[in-house]
Amino acid sequence: MSSDNSDEKFVMDPDHGEIPDLRNSKGHGFYCFKHDGVYLYIVHPSVLKGVRPADHLRSIKEAELKDDDIFICAYPKCGTHWLWEVIEMLKSGTIKYQKDVKETRMLELISKDGIEAVPQPRVFNTHLHLRMLPKQVVEKKIKCFQIMRNPKDACVSFFNHCRDMTPPYDYEGDFVEFTEAFLSEKMAFGSYSTYLLSWKAEVAAAPELPVLDLFYEDMKFDPVKTVKDVARFLGLSSTDQFCEEVADACSFKKMKKVDQEMKGDAPIKIWADGKEGTFYRKGEIGDWKNWFTVAESERFDQIWNAKMKDSGFKFTYTPV
Numbered sequence: 251m252s253s254d255n256s257d258e259k260f261v262m263d264p265d266h267g268e269i270p271d272l273r274n275s276k277g278h279g280f281y282c283f284k285h286d287g288v289y290l291y292i293v294h295p296s297v298l299k300g301v302r303p304a305d306h307l308r309s310i311k312e313a314e315l316k317d318d319d320i321f322i323c324a325y326p327k328c329g330t331h332w333l334w335e336v337i338e339m340l341k342s343g344t345i346k347y348q349k350d351v352k353e354t355r356m357l358e359l360i361s362k363d364g365i366e367a368v369p370q371p372r373v374f375n376t377h378l379h380l381r382m383l384p385k386q387v388v389e390k391k392i393k394c395f396q397i398m399r400n401p402k403d404a405c406v407s408f409f410n411h412c413r414d415m416t417p418p419y420d421y422e423g424d425f426v427e428f429t430e431a432f433l434s435e436k437m438a439f440g441s442y443s444t445y446l447l448s449w450k451a452e453v454a455a456a457p458e459l460p461v462l463d464l465f466y467e468d469m470k471f472d473p474v475k476t477v478k479d480v481a482r483f484l485g486l487s488s489t490d491q492f493c494e495e496v497a498d499a500c501s502f503k504k505m506k507k508v509d510q511e512m513k514g515d516a517p518i519k520i521w522a523d524g525k526e527g528t529f530y531r532k533g534e535i536g537d538w539k540n541w542f543t544v545a546e547s548e549r550f551d552q553i554w555n556a557k558m559k560d561s562g563f564k565f566t567y568t569p570v
């Protein structure tokens with residue numbers, strides 16, 4: 251990984267407001283600032299070519315897009331890496347892994363100039379809400395994907411991610427503490443439920459925006475079908491055989507190996523030295539059962555369902 255952001259806690263410019271205290275009673279929390287109602291990691295200005303985080307987010311709304319750009323939108327840990335590699339292969343028409351990591355196409359980590367400089371065809375990805383994306387996403391009716399995952403597996407995956415991150419982003423609390431944060435808004439990227447409700451409302455307000463909703467679990471159950479659905483949505487005439495080859499090349503095992511052997515650097519040092527940090531941890535449905543007690547799971551359901559009961563989102567929690 252490239253630049254090292256572990257040197258010292260960099261401080262926000264006062265123009266950008268207070269750094270909120272997102273620590274719990276044990277002192278464990280997230281190094282974020284609040285932008286447009288959502289807590290987002292304070293990305294070191296050196297990553298953003300000297301641009302301050304809030305200015306960066308304001309500037310990317312003005313980014314110039316190409317008509318055939320593609321956006322993958324998702325809450326963290328719902329399968330963005332997987333889908334990104336699938337789309338890149340489908341677009342290129344070859345079974346060739348991207349040497350670049352998907353973080354080089356992540357809005358949160360590249361400046362506006364960087365976004366505009368990405369060579370075509372471009373598959374961007376982001377955890378930002380629709381209202382925070384370049385305005386041209388809606389204006390140009392850019393094709394968007396929303397990949398979702400059951401919130402308990404997303405929570406487990408995000409916990410494992412956060413605890414291995416490099417300081418000051420690392421989460422030092424335990425899984426129970428993390429789950430409490432995950433169910434609140436006091437969390438990097440806010441709560442998953444709010445993310446989904448915002449997404450739904452913002453997409454409804456942009457009815458001409460082409461969006462394909464995908465679920466991590468469907469992709470696990472039948473990767474070939476998902477690859478075909480993706481190709482069709484993109485208007486590609488990929489053959490059945492090619493879609494099967496893409497699904498196979500993007501299996502968890504193969505992508506993990508490729509990640510270890512040939513991927514380039516991310517714009518930011520993500521994993522702390524000495525930690526196992528990886529984007530390819532288990533790749534399963536239902537790992538949450540190894541993390542939640544029955545009581546914790548019931549409490550999670552109660553809070554999640556209370557907020558999401560009329561939302562229409564339905565998730566699969568077991569690998570049947």
Ligand code: A3P
Binds near residue numbers: 325327328332403537
């Ligand atoms: P786990 O932590 O549960 O293993 P994201 O790409 O959005 O950061 O999501 C990462 C999650 O997707 C991780 O989940 C990772 O293992 C899983 N994943 C990545 N590539 C995958 C693939 N090809 N098949 C299945 N799961 C994959």
